[in-house]
Amino acid sequence: MSLTAEGAANSVVVDGTRIEMVERGSGQPLLFLHAENGSEPAAEAIEKLAKGARVIAPTHPGFGRSELPKGMRSIDDLSYFYLDLLDQLDLHDVVAVGVSLGAWIAAEIAVKSTARLSRLVMANAVGIKVADRETRDIVDIFALTEKEYLDIVYADPNVGRRDFKALPDAEVLAAARAREATARLAWNPFFHNPRLKSRLHRIRIPTLFLWGREDRMLSEAYGRAYCAMIPAARFEFIDRAGHFPHQEQSKAFAERVLAFVSGK
Amino acid sequence: MRVYQFTEQPYYPAWTDHSGSLRVNLLNRKCDPHVASDLFHRYYDEWQMADELGLDIMLNEHHQTATCMSSTVVVGLSVLSRITKNARLLVLGYPIGHRPDPLRVAEELSTIDVISRGRLDMGFIKGVPYEFPASNQNPVGVMERFYEALDFIIKAMTTHDELFNWEGEYFHYRQVNVWPRVWQQPHPPIWTTTGSITQARILGERGYVMATLGSGYNTRPLYDAYRRGYVAKWHKAPGPDRFAYLGLVATAKDRDEARKRGDLVAGYLRSSSIVHLPFRNPPGFLSVEDNARLLRGQTPPRSYTKDHRVIDMRSASVEELIAAGILFCGTPDEVYDQIVDFCDYCGGMGNLLMMGHAGFLSHEQTVDNFQLFAREVYPRLKAWRQPDAEDVAAQAVEAAAKSAPAASARAGDLVDATITAH
Numbered sequence: 216m217s218l219t220a221e222g223a224a225n226s227v228v229v230d231g232t233r234i235e236m237v238e239r240g241s242g243q244p245l246l247f248l249h250a251e252n253g254s255e256p257a258a259e260a261i262e263k264l265a266k267g268a269r270v271i272a273p274t275h276p277g278f279g280r281s282e283l284p285k286g287m288r289s290i291d292d293l294s295y296f297y298l299d300l301l302d303q304l305d306l307h308d309v310v311a312v313g314v315s316l317g318a319w320i321a322a323e324i325a326v327k328s329t330a331r332l333s334r335l336v337m338a339n340a341v342g343i344k345v346a347d348r349e350t351r352d353i354v355d356i357f358a359l360t361e362k363e364y365l366d367i368v369y370a371d372p373n374v375g376r377r378d379f380k381a382l383p384d385a386e387v388l389a390a391a392r393a394r395e396a397t398a399r400l401a402w403n404p405f406f407h408n409p410r411l412k413s414r415l416h417r418i419r420i421p422t423l424f425l426w427g428r429e430d431r432m433l434s435e436a437y438g439r440a441y442c443a444m445i446p447a448a449r450f451e452f453i454d455r456a457g458h459f460p461h462q463e464q465s466k467a468f469a470e471r472v473l474a475f476v477s478g479k
Numbered sequence: 480m481r482v483y484q485f486t487e488q489p490y491y492p493a494w495t496d497h498s499g500s501l502r503v504n505l506l507n508r509k510c511d512p513h514v515a516s517d518l519f520h521r522y523y524d525e526w527q528m529a530d531e532l533g534l535d536i537m538l539n540e541h542h543q544t545a546t547c548m549s550s551t552v553v554v555g556l557s558v559l560s561r562i563t564k565n566a567r568l569l570v571l572g573y574p575i576g577h578r579p580d581p582l583r584v585a586e587e588l589s590t591i592d593v594i595s596r597g598r599l600d601m602g603f604i605k606g607v608p609y610e611f612p613a614s615n616q617n618p619v620g621v622m623e624r625f626y627e628a629l630d631f632i633i634k635a636m637t638t639h640d641e642l643f644n645w646e647g648e649y650f651h652y653r654q655v656n657v658w659p660r661v662w663q664q665p666h667p668p669i670w671t672t673t674g675s676i677t678q679a680r681i682l683g684e685r686g687y688v689m690a691t692l693g694s695g696y697n698t699r700p701l702y703d704a705y706r707r708g709y710v711a712k713w714h715k716a717p718g719p720d721r722f723a724y725l726g727l728v729a730t731a732k733d734r735d736e737a738r739k740r741g742d743l744v745a746g747y748l749r750s751s752s753i754v755h756l757p758f759r760n761p762p763g764f765l766s767v768e769d770n771a772r773l774l775r776g777q778t779p780p781r782s783y784t785k786d787h788r789v790i791d792m793r794s795a796s797v798e799e800l801i802a803a804g805i806l807f808c809g810t811p812d813e814v815y816d817q818i819v820d821f822c823d824y825c826g827g828m829g830n831l832l833m834m835g836h837a838g839f840l841s842h843e844q845t846v847d848n849f850q851l852f853a854r855e856v857y858p859r860l861k862a863w864r865q866p867d868a869e870d871v872a873a874q875a876v877e878a879a880a881k882s883a884p885a886a887s888a889r890a891g892d893l894v895d896a897t898i899t900a901h
Binding site for chain 1: 504612615616617618619620648755756757758761762763767768770771774775776
């Protein structure tokens, strides 16, 4: 049961750290940043996005079989890691697409530099604090049972249910790593960076907020408030999807992203 | 052998009035401060009596729970360092991985050591899974944070002739200079807990006193791992004083009354695990490999009897708990025989952490338990000759050379996460 990207089909070394990375399709580069549930549930969306773009989909350090550099423990660290990846691959005119935790990474990248980015897609994004100090914006998922969690993050909880007894070892390990990696990055402060909100005005590229309408981990009001802080951002729903629209409605998700990429 | 009297200072009235969780989310409306006050005073009185009977004292802390009202162990240590005379005062433990400020910990414990005139034993622990929602410390990487806090505390307690600076991964201090400085030199003894083979070896290398809880007749592999680590580092065998074991103790003049008391004390084990499911295993508390096994539905057995029967200590009968070395229960003769038999199995064990009160055991029963134990069991335990430490350590080293203890190591690592780190 290897825990490194050594045996993975595709991998890349960034700053001495080997991570899994999938590349599919051709055309405009699209950096896909997966959500806290890992890269496996994003597979269908990646294939569909690849029909209209050159998709570059890394598995975040600490997730899947990607190595974890010593000391990496914040979304800020990850954003620099991916800025280095963009430099290393010498990509230009990149569309950064992130879901939930991946969208938070995308925002942290974009506030630092959009030199290599042309557009940004933020799906059911976390990363900021909106409400007052005694009101949660984001449900405490670590206080939920598995059933309660599936019920709030999916429009159809069956989409997220997995039979771990039947899955291959690598996938069970990836699920365990995803849970740990998420907490490492998002336990405290919980799924946000208190400093990020005041920096969002720096994102001046066209931005699309995609929002799985039935997300009950985040509210629509949270998504709209987040969207309003980025100057050239607009907000659209994806129906019959919860917190992970790329997984529940991969077709609609890919179509909306590709339409945005082509300037619609 | 030393014996430390321990109670979790439970708020047991709530044990029969909860909705499936005694920890984290049992609302404090259930706590009547007048009842809590009476209980605190009772527990301090009982510890004072333990001191007078020649026993030592152990106390701990937990958070947001009716299983243990002590949420800041420094308060208990403060009271006891003043009202007791001779007892050593063991905190087991102080969850320093959760504390925002280890300098404060060094100051508190140095003060306790001075007031008690050198009676403090410092047990530092990772903490049980349920502490993370309460402290909001990240469970991922908590051991790194723990060891940085520990290293800092030791440095703060042992630096006397200069100010020092600390700019670590987790903690930052300037001009560190702790007043008052510790009474015991170079610092009060350090204790900790584990249920993990890997960790036990590391503790042996560090030479700390290692305590286990509920490990019953699965304790020997942990002690042997410690012995190997100790021998490798110090080139001699660890004495029995390096080992501690938390056992429930119920003594009475007759067998039936002892069994009744044993059943009440076992209430600790039965209440301890009543907690809302998601709080039982926060992310990162267990290793990824252990969590993968849990996802697959594999949970290794935790406790064994001497004849290798598996028991679940949360639901086991009094007889099963006795057979597993988790509860020492009976007449003074029986209790003595059980403890000595267990220590012999361990290859020597020099510190019994005696849970002589738990749950619904009344004040009168508790006092009688202490008195019988102190007068009729303890003197014989002190006179008992421990197995030869050098022989036992040599056997441990030799056995490891012959076979890899992989299977028990894995089981032990899970035990660590679920029940230890008190």
